[in-house]
Amino acid sequence: SYELTQPPSVSVSPGQTARITCSGDALPKQYAYWYQQKPGQAPVLMIYKDSERPSGIPERFSGSSSGTTVTLTISGVQAEDEADYYCQSADRSGTYWVFGGGTKLTVL
Amino acid sequence: EVQLVQSGAEVKKPGESLKISCKVSGYNFTKYWIGWVRQMPGKGLEWMGIIYPDDSDTRYSPSFQGQVTISADKSISTAYLQWKSLKASDTAMYYCARPIATGGIGFDFWGQGTLVTVSS
Numbered sequence: 001s002y003e004l005t006q007p008p009s010v011s012v013s014p015g016q017t018a019r020i021t022c023s024g025d026a027l028p029k030q031y032a033y034w035y036q037q038k039p040g041q042a043p044v045l046m047i048y049k050d051s052e053r054p055s056g057i058p059e060r061f062s063g064s065s066s067g068t069t070v071t072l073t074i075s076g077v078q079a080e081d082e083a084d085y086y087c088q089s090a091d092r093s094g095t096y097w098v099f100g101g102g103t104k105l106t107v108l
Numbered sequence: 109e110v111q112l113v114q115s116g117a118e119v120k121k122p123g124e125s126l127k128i129s130c131k132v133s134g135y136n137f138t139k140y141w142i143g144w145v146r147q148m149p150g151k152g153l154e155w156m157g158i159i160y161p162d163d164s165d166t167r168y169s170p171s172f173q174g175q176v177t178i179s180a181d182k183s184i185s186t187a188y189l190q191w192k193s194l195k196a197s198d199t200a201m202y203y204c205a206r207p208i209a210t211g212g213i214g215f216d217f218w219g220q221g222t223l224v225t226v227s228s
Contacts, residue, residue, distance in 0.1 A: 001169070001170045001171065031212055031213075033212065033213065033214035033215075035153070035215075037153070042203055042218040042219070042220065042221060043145075043153065043203075043215070043218060045208065045214050045215060045216045048208050048210070048212055048214040048216070049210075049211075049212050049214075052210075054208065054216055084152075086152065086153050088153075088155070088213065088214065088215075089213075090213055095167055096155075096167065096169060096170070097143070097155045097158065097169075097213050098155055098169070099145075099152060099153040099154060099155055100152075101152050102152035102153065
């Protein structure tokens with residue numbers, strides 16, 4: 001079955017830029033979506049269709065795509081951004097949707 | 109206001125059956141896919157499957173095909189996730205979610221989650 005690969009963890013100091021990658025063979029054809037999840041809470045959609053931000057999401061969150069890799073970039077990281085981040089996409093046919101394994105962002 | 113309200117926490121024994129629900133309001137239930145997502149304790153999100161309530165078109169992740177049943181009742185704007193015979197490994201938080209209105213598969217509305225505990 002189709003898989004999306006994320007690094008297990010990323011660490012960054014406050015004010016710096018964090019980049020979280022997600023790789024998958026179908027990403028050139030399918031959009032990617034990004035979620036933030038804090039402990040005890042439901043996920044929150046941060047980026048849709050590779051690079052669009054839903055209303056209410058801070059501008060410091062951005063998304064980009066290049067080939068089989070998509071990237072979530074958090075500029076000027078704040079302590080409140082410490083959370084788990086998940087990418088989501090679909091297989092080539094668009095039939096099956098899948099999440100990446102998740103990346104724990106630690107703000108040092 | 110879009111809302112997805114899930115049924116309450118469940119504690120079950122292995123082998124028992126279970127059906128949890130997700131009641132939606134604030135939008136036309138039949139015109140959006142509804143998905144189910146599993147999160148085992150301390151683990152990541154897993155896409156289980158989706159249903160389009162208007163025609164009950166249902167798709168399952170290969171990992172969950174045959175293990176659960178997803179259904180919907182248009183008359184009461186409610187989606188369901190059902191097990192015939194629970195296992196201890198089904199212990200998890202289960203979320204229902206609706207994709208974003210602007211198109212695509214990203215879930216922008218989520219239920220509060222239903223915690224299912226399966227233990228003898």
